[in-house]
Amino acid sequence: MNYADLFRVTLPETALEIAALVVLVADLGFLRKAALNVRASVAALLGIFGCAAALWTMPLQAAGGLVYPGTGEVLLMAGGSAAVAQIGILALTVLTLFLLMDAEFTQHVGEYVAVVLMAAAGGLLIAAAQDLLIIFIGLELLSLGLYILAAFAKRSANSAEAAIKYYLFGGMSAAFLLFGFSYLYGLSGSTNLAQIVAAEQGMHSGAMLTIALVMVAAGLGFKVAAVPFHLWAPDAYEGAPAPAAAFIASVSKVASFALLISVSVAALHIFHGTHGPWSLILAVLATASMVLGNLVALAQVSVRRLLAYSAIAHAGYILLALAYFSDSPTNPSVILYYIVTYGLTTIGAFGVVAVVERSAGSDRLDAFLGLHKRNPALAAILLVLFLSLAGIPPLVGFWAKFNLFAAVLGVAAGAAPFGLVALALAMSAVSLYYYLQVLKRAFVMPAVTETPIVASPLTLAVLMMIAALVVVFGCFPALLQNWIAGFYPSM
């Protein structure tokens, strides 16, 4: 390994870091006196350029990823799932930056954008990482960014509370993860996933390996807000400033699931494609998340908390697909399809919530009363996004669910996977109820006030574009599927 290789593989991350520095210099150095909205726009635009530059450098990555010459160990993957996840991370980051432009929660827009870009760089790293150390570094880079972002509305006590909870739970889960990693290292003598697989295959490390995997699952389960490691999510979603919450709900989820894919591939090889303890752990997490997330969401009166519990439920569906996993390109690609389109939809949902919140002063369900009169376009966007989250065709959320569950049944036949898929579908019928609770207020129930809710043209345009994508990808599902399939040479 020489530094030229390292540089070529980490070009996208480098682009983001440079952009972060440029944003800081521009904002702190040249725009101190400018109006907040100008600074926000400049910072967001520079951040978007950074993401665009990172996207542009993606094809320049070395084809085989970053390889350690002595042993042939792959440290960072390039192409395949990693590429899909990285492009998804960058695209979703761009969208959350658009939402920043007319936000008013902070004076420190330059710092905000810089932290977003660094967190995104962490996301890019863990999407590609094949080595426990790199995984941990990337995860911490991402997590530290997220803690700061959650706390960014300094005048809001909720924001501080959300960040503290997020930080404490996050610190604990990082400890679990490290503990699990240390066992894996101790068992195999290597931090490289491929080496660990090679060392563990055929070995019967039994209980120790299971303990290690449980610890890893706990650490990663925290990142994706799987029950029972979900407690931070409702508070973070509720307290964090809207663009930050959107970032937490989308970008960090894509990165974490990409990482889970890498770990699941390794686990699959360790257990020779059979359903080892890793599958069992994930199936338990999945079941708990689907059931608890959907049922608790029924009782929410805050739309952000509702979105948090629905996120837990969606994480449960994806974990189900990871529990019944196969190494064929189909499974990773449907999982990434799900999480990227889910991220897209959620960013839109948070965008709508942010606009309503600014005008109504809260994200309670009742703040949405009469939305169809107060801002018909916003109401229509909300309709599309929430129906997609509920999985109503022909919206993209439906295809994501269908592909995911078809993949589960394609991998494993038998009563257990079938029963779990049936449970997931039954639970998504439950989810329709709470999504309709929001839509009911927007469209059905009488308005308390009819003063229009004004959204800035840019925000409205971005939200409309997201809704349009949700419809187009839903009506022409092959578009996105074929694009993703293009990253897997064998598909």
Added chain:
Amino acid sequence: MLAWTIYLSFAGALLQALLPKGKPALSRWLALLVAVVGLLLAGAGFAAGAGQGLKVIVDVPWVPSMGIHYVLAADGISLVLVLLTGLAAVAGVLFSWNIEERTNEFFAFYLALIGGVYGVFLSFDLFLLFVFYEIAIVPKYFLIAIWGSTRREYGAMKLALYSFVGSAMVLIGLLAAYTTSGSHSTGLVALAHAGLPVSFQMWVFPLVFTGFAILAGMWPFHTWAPTGHVAAPTAASMLLAGVVMKLGAYGCLRVAMVLFPHGMDPWGFAVLGIGSWRDVFAVLAVIGIVYGALVALVQTDFKFVIGYSSVSHMGFVLLGLMTLKQIGMTGAVLQMFSHGVLAGLLFAIVGRIVYERTHTRQLADLEGMHLSKRLPFAAWAFVIAGMAAMGLPGFSGFVAELQVLVGSWKADPWWTAAAGVGIVVGVAYTWRALQRAFFSDLPPSAHMHEHAHELGAITWPEIAGVSMLVAASLVVGLYPRILLDAIEPAVKTLLAGGGQ
């Protein structure tokens, strides 16, 4: 050409959503235009395609990686139901002429629902069918919740959740069939030929059948139907009873029975004479017939009478399907058409012509109003519709129910005997409603004085709508061949197995 019924309806829905607010007249005429053109297309398609077997309209790959095709096609059964949808759509617009509040949104949801219904009847890919089936759920919710009456939010949510649970069951079956068949196709014809294992069909058939039958109002999953119908605005209850319940029955026939025919094989043992899923569903259908009729007999709300009568009449459809006999299944499809027309007519009379003028649906209140003298048009329209619904010869209901009963006699005489009770009770509840609502000679009540001068004149859309639906039922009743020539060959092919 038939495919344009779908596109046109969705385009109309989109256009309505974009129309400026506060122009109800424009919305109405636009909706009527879309519905009438849809009916004309459906009629032309019917005339061109009846009795010619399965005709594929369009077949293009949709999701190639999963073998999903966008296949629209029509056989005789589809044609009849598309025609029914066209009729119900036009009638629904006519009876919604008095919607003043958020008119364009109303017709946007209305036309979206119609588009979804056309789509289900024309889809020949299981996946596409499911997509259209679910598209129809959301507009129903909003139509009822926004423009409905009595406990509308409850009725709307109940309907939405029942439908969604039903479709989740269907989706499970769909996923299972797709992954089990290994044929890498979701085409109805391909799946029917996929040779799914018998043991697999044995448990998927009841799942999928029940999933669809929930929307067909099968007892004991019917409870959404009366509350939904009562809560819905007139046009929506016309569509619910007229075509949406048919979606369920159509799904039972086209998907559950064709893809998993061995699911109806005997189990090898029998409990109380029930020895297969077929027996189970036939018995549930018969219970629905009798139960719906008996409950209709004791309702105090006029609209609930019609709501429960729908459960009873849909029982005939399901019974006809479960006969697995040519004549019984033909009767079932004919009953779908007949009930679609007649239920639409009855709901229009009760919900639009009577309720919008008297502002009460309680039979006790209506008794003192002497409606036969003050609304003779409504009274005579109800007499005709009621007789047709009772199954009087000369109307479509007679031919349909007779065929179902003959078919069920061949399958199991007890079914016919029990269903016959339902017919007798049907005469009783229709007669009772007719008597109390229109032809009572009680002395005028206090309630009547309040409203003595408020009954507005019958408007032209009402006359047009009633005439059209009565004419449709009469034509089919007097000359059933017009539909039977389309239905019979299609049923024969289905019975022969293998879809087409």
